[in-house]
Amino acid sequence: MSPRWSGVTALSEAEDVRRFWGRLGLPGLVDVHTHFMPERVLQKVWEYFDAVGPLTGMEWPITYRHEEEQRVALLREFGVTAFTSMLYPHKAGMAAWLNGWAADFAARTPDCLHTATLFPEEGVEAYVRDAVESGARVFKSHLQVGAYDANDALLDPVWGLLAEAGIPVVMHCGSGPAPGKHTGPEPVGRLLARHPRLRLVVAHMGMPEYADFLELAERYGEVRLDTTMAFTDFSERFTPFPRGELRRLADLGDRILLGTDFPNIPYEYGHQLEALELLGLGDDWLRAVCYGNAARLFGLSQKG
Known part of the structure; x- marks a missing residue:
């Protein structure tokens, strides 16, 4: 990590992050991939990452293993003006309960985009419709953890509903850090x-x-596509981004969104930003990725 991003305290790290978006003339950052969930569920997620070394061959220390209030405060210190509460069920019977928690979290955290989730089960269309009608602005689908096929017949009306409503779905569908039965581009295609x-x-x-x-x-x-963990030193060690694809990445600059996986990352928040900057795709690309694209997608203020 370069000296510019070597903050050793929360204050100096926040200063580095704010300097990054300030130099670009942005009003802050929009992070479409951050995790907030019920504490007992988050503890289970952290236990998973604590044990994930055998899957990746690399330890996965969680940098921001803090209480919820401190995690929210850190994002605000970084200047993240809007973020999400990505949460997901690993079995039937969880999604509606998680959606209730997420609605309450969004109500008490106005800079969080109201997030919801789903699972292929009886009643999924009803609770997804309820979430939409109660103001959900983004959904999370995790094909790896949920071990389900996005093409499950139970989900077909849900995808149609969300497409009609224009509500984005952040989907973990790639095969990292370990492949699942239903991950990869073919089922998504x-x-x-x-x-x-x-x-x-x-x-x-x-x-x-x-x-x-x-x-x-x-x-x-x-x-x-969101940038979550891509291009970072950690990910480049086991799933490097092919440099021959940089031109395509540049050409799709209006559809790349900043995501980080905060708080479940094994490095400082600013390193994701550094990794994007080091791609060398220019300040206009960075401005779009770190704020403008998500601001358009979610109808946020774009005043700089």
Whole structure:
């Protein structure tokens, strides 16, 4: 990490992050991939990452293992003007409960975009419709953890509902850090062939199938990708982004969104920003990725 991003205290790290977006003339950052969830669920997630070394061959220390209030305060210190509460069920019977928690969290955290989730189960259409009608602005789908096929017949009316409502779905569909039965570009391609207007945000740039998911974004105008953990030193060690795809990444600059995976990252928040800057795609690209694209997608103020 360069000296500019070597903050050793929360204050100096925040200063570095704010200097980054201030230099670009932005009013702050929009992070479409941050995690807030019920404490007992988050503890289980952290236990997973504590044990993930055998999957990746690398330890995964969680940098921001703090209480909820401190995590929210840190994002605000960084100048993140809007963020999400990405949460997801690993089995049936959880999603509606998680959605209730997320609605309450958004109500008490006005800079959080009201987030909801889903699972292929009886009643999914009803609780997704309830979430939409109660103001949900983004959904999370995790094909790896949930171990389900995006093309499950139970979900088909849900995708149609969300496409019609224009509500983005952040989907973990790439095969990193370990492949699942239903991950990869092929099932997502089948989903998009049926629902081409679905505002699908491919999490983690689709790692490690970067090129395949970039191709889907080129084919479908409502497909976007988030930068979560991509290009960082940590990810480059086991799923490097192919440098031959940088031109395509530049050409899709209006559909790449900043995501970080905060708080579940094994490095400082600013390193994600440094990794984006070091791609060398220019300040206009950075401005779009770190604020402008998400501001348009979610109808946020774009005053700088």
